[in-house]
Amino acid sequence: MKDTTQFKKYSLFTILKIILVSLIIILLATAIIVWTSSLNKKQETQNERIVLQKVLERDGHQGLLELAGAQVHDIFYGEQGISVFLGDLDAYTYSADEMRNIAIYERANQSVVHITTVTLNLNSFLEVFPVQGTGSGIIISEHGYILTNAHVVQGASKISIRLYDGSTKEATLIGLDRENDLAVVKIDPSSETPLSAIEFGEATNLKVGQKVVAIGNPFGYDRTMTIGTVSGVGRPVKIDANTVINGMIQTDAAINPGNSGGPLLDSSGKMIGIATSIYSTTGGSQGIGFAVPVNTAISVIPDLIEHGKVNRGWLDITMVQLDDSIVSYAKLPVERGLLISQVKTGGKAEKSGLKGGDKRVQYGSSIIYLGGDIIVSIKDEKVSEYSDLYHALVNTAPGDIVEVGVVRGGAIKIIKVELVERPTQMEWMVR
Numbered sequence: 001m002k003d004t005t006q007f008k009k010y011s012l013f014t015i016l017k018i019i020l021v022s023l024i025i026i027l028l029a030t031a032i033i034v035w036t037s038s039l040n041k042k043q044e045t046q047n048e049r050i051v052l053q054k055v056l057e058r059d060g061h062q063g064l065l066e067l068a069g070a071q072v073h074d075i076f077y078g079e080q081g082i083s084v085f086l087g088d089l090d091a092y093t094y095s096a097d098e099m100r101n102i103a104i105y106e107r108a109n110q111s112v113v114h115i116t117t118v119t120l121n122l123n124s125f126l127e128v129f130p131v132q133g134t135g136s137g138i139i140i141s142e143h144g145y146i147l148t149n150a151h152v153v154q155g156a157s158k159i160s161i162r163l164y165d166g167s168t169k170e171a172t173l174i175g176l177d178r179e180n181d182l183a184v185v186k187i188d189p190s191s192e193t194p195l196s197a198i199e200f201g202e203a204t205n206l207k208v209g210q211k212v213v214a215i216g217n218p219f220g221y222d223r224t225m226t227i228g229t230v231s232g233v234g235r236p237v238k239i240d241a242n243t244v245i246n247g248m249i250q251t252d253a254a255i256n257p258g259n260s261g262g263p264l265l266d267s268s269g270k271m272i273g274i275a276t277s278i279y280s281t282t283g284g285s286q287g288i289g290f291a292v293p294v295n296t297a298i299s300v301i302p303d304l305i306e307h308g309k310v311n312r313g314w315l316d317i318t319m320v321q322l323d324d325s326i327v328s329y330a331k332l333p334v335e336r337g338l339l340i341s342q343v344k345t346g347g348k349a350e351k352s353g354l355k356g357g358d359k360r361v362q363y364g365s366s367i368i369y370l371g372g373d374i375i376v377s378i379k380d381e382k383v384s385e386y387s388d389l390y391h392a393l394v395n396t397a398p399g400d401i402v403e404v405g406v407v408r409g410g411a412i413k414i415i416k417v418e419l420v421e422r423p424t425q426m427e428w429m430v431r
Contacts (some may be wrong), residue, residue: 005312028223049387095164098400100267104213105225107269110164111198114217115139115148115171115185117156136216137161138271140193145305147297148261149276150183151239161187163195164223175304179243179312179390180296181276184304197265201270203293205412206249214253214275214289216262218334230254237277237290246394248290249273255289275388299395315395315404316347317354319375321367321385329361330370333410336384337394340372340406352417353409376412393419 094245117133135152139145146161153159159171171185178189189195207230214226232250239245251264256277265272273291303310319338320326327335342356357369377381378392379402396402398421403414 014112019406025174041315047065050084061265074417100378101213101225104267104269105215105264108198108213108263108271109215109223109225109266111139111144112215112223113219113222114162114222115152115261116160116162117153118158119155120157123284125285134217134220135260136258138198138261138263138274139195140184140301141197142189144187144189144195145407146171146185146187147175147183147274147301148183149274150178150181152261153183153185154178155326159185160184161224163193165193167193175308176302177300179310179394180245180292180300181239182247182274182292182300184301188372198271200294200298201266201268201272203249203272203295206230206272208232211267212249212251212253212272213265213269214255214259214262214291214319215265216255216259218256218258220258224259226254229238231288235290238387239277243390245276245292246391247293247296248276249293251289251291252305254287255291259289263395311397312422313393313398313400313402314422315354315393315417316420317349317356318342320363322374322379323324326363326368326370332374334374334376334407336376337407338383338386338389339368339370340370340375342372348418352404353415354406354417373406373408373413375404375406378402393422398422 113136115137116166117135117136119133133152133156135148137146137148137152140147153173154176156173159173160168161171162168169187171187174184174186197229210230212228212230214228215223218224228251230249231252234246235250236244236246237248249264249272251273253264255277259275260277262275263271264275266272272294274294274297275289275291277290300310318341320341322332322335322337322339323337326339328333333340340354340356343354355373357372359370361370362403375389377383378389381388382394383389383392383405393402396419398419399414400419402419404417405412405414407413
C-alpha cells in the first residue's frame with residue numbers, strides 16, 4: 001500500500017512537470033511566432049516605404065495622394081507649410097500663399113500714403129516755375145506723423161498727402177536726416193478718416209531668401225504691392241558724394257520711381273525697411289532695390305520729431321581730405337586720411353590734444369594749414385575720406401568720447417576726444 005501511494009505521488013509530480021514544460025514551450029513558440037510576424041511586418045513596411053519613395057520621386061506628393069484614392073486638384077507650398085486642394089475646380093478659392101499675400105496687404109495698405117510735392121526751381125531765364133514730385137510715406141502714429149525718404153520731401157515748398165480713402169491733406173515737414181535718407185512729416189488727423197499706423201518689425205535677423213513685400217505708389221499708382229525676397233543684407237549704398245548708408249537691405253521686389261518712402265514688409269505684414277532707391281541703368285526696376293532697415297528708422301525718429309534733426313556727435317575741427325597733390329607737396333607719410341587743418345580754439349578737440357597745422361598754403365580757392373594730425377581711424381574704423389567719417393560717427397551723440405587714431409610725426413597715436421554737436425553747415429570741410 002505504501003508503494004502505491006509513493007507511485008501516485010511521483011506520477012502527479014511528473015504530470016505537473018510535463019504541464020509546466022508544455023506551457024513554456026507554448027509561450028516560446030508564441031513569442032517566436034509574434035517576433036517572426038513582427039519582422040515580416042517590418043519588412044513589409046520597409047518595402048512599402050521603398051515603393052512609396054519611388055512614387056514620390058516620380059510623381060511627387062500629388063502622386064502619393066492619388067495612389068491613396070484622393071482627388072487632388074493642386075498642392076501649394078507656402079510659409080505655413082504644405083496646403084492641399086482636394087476636390088473639383090469649382091470649389092477653388094485661393095492658395096495658402098495667395099491668402100498670406102492678401103492678408104499682408106489688408107494689414108498694411110491703409111498705413112501707406114501717396115506723397116506729392118511741389119518744388120520751386122529757376123529756368124534759364126531766372127523765372128521761378130514749380131516742379132511736381134511724387135513718392136510714398138508710412139503712417140507711424142495715429143497722431144499724424146508720417147515717415148518717408150528725405151529725398152522725397154527735401155526742398156519742397158508744398159507737401160500733400162493722399163490717404164487710403166482718397167482724401168488729401170497738407171503736410172508739414174517735421175525733420176530730416178539726410179545721412180539715412182529719412183524724414184518725418186505731419187498731417188492733422190481727423191475723426192472722419194482714422195489713421196492706421198504701421199506695425200514695426202525687426203531687421204537685425206533677416207535672412208537672404210526670405211519673402212518680402214513692398215507697397216508704394218510707383219509712377220503714381222496708389223498702394224501698389226510687389227513681392228520678392230531679401231537678396232542681400234548689410235549693403236553699403238552711396239547716395240551722394242559724401243554719404244554712404246550702411247546696412248541697407250537689398251531686395252528683388254520691384255521698386256520703381258514713386259516707391260521711395262514706402263514700407264518693405266515681412267511675411268507677417270510688419271515693416272522691416274523703408275524703400276529708398278533702385279540700382280538701374282534705365283530708371284526702372286531691374287531686380288536690385290534697397291531699403292533702410294527699420295531699426296535705423298526707429299533710432300532716429302524720436303530726434304526728428306523732437307529736434308527736427310538727428311543730434312549726432314562731431315569733431316570741432318576743420319579738415320581736408322587728402323589727395324595726391326597734398327600728399328606729394330607736403331611729403332606726408334600716408335596717402336589717405338583727413339588732414340586736420342585747424343582745431344577750434346578752446347574746443348573739445350584742442351583740449352583732448354588734437355593738433356592743427358601751422359603752415360599756411362593755398363589749396364585751390366581755399367587756405368589750408370599743413371603740419372597737423374592726420375585722422376586715419378575713429379572707434380577702430382578706418383577713415384580714408386569724408387564718407388568714412390560720417391559712418392564712424394553716425395550713431396554717436398554730443399558728449400560721447402571716441403578714440404581717434406591720428407598720424408603724427410610718422411607714428412600712429414590714439415587720442416580720446418569728446419564730441420560736440422554736428423554743425424548744420426559744412427564749415428568744417430575744406431574743398
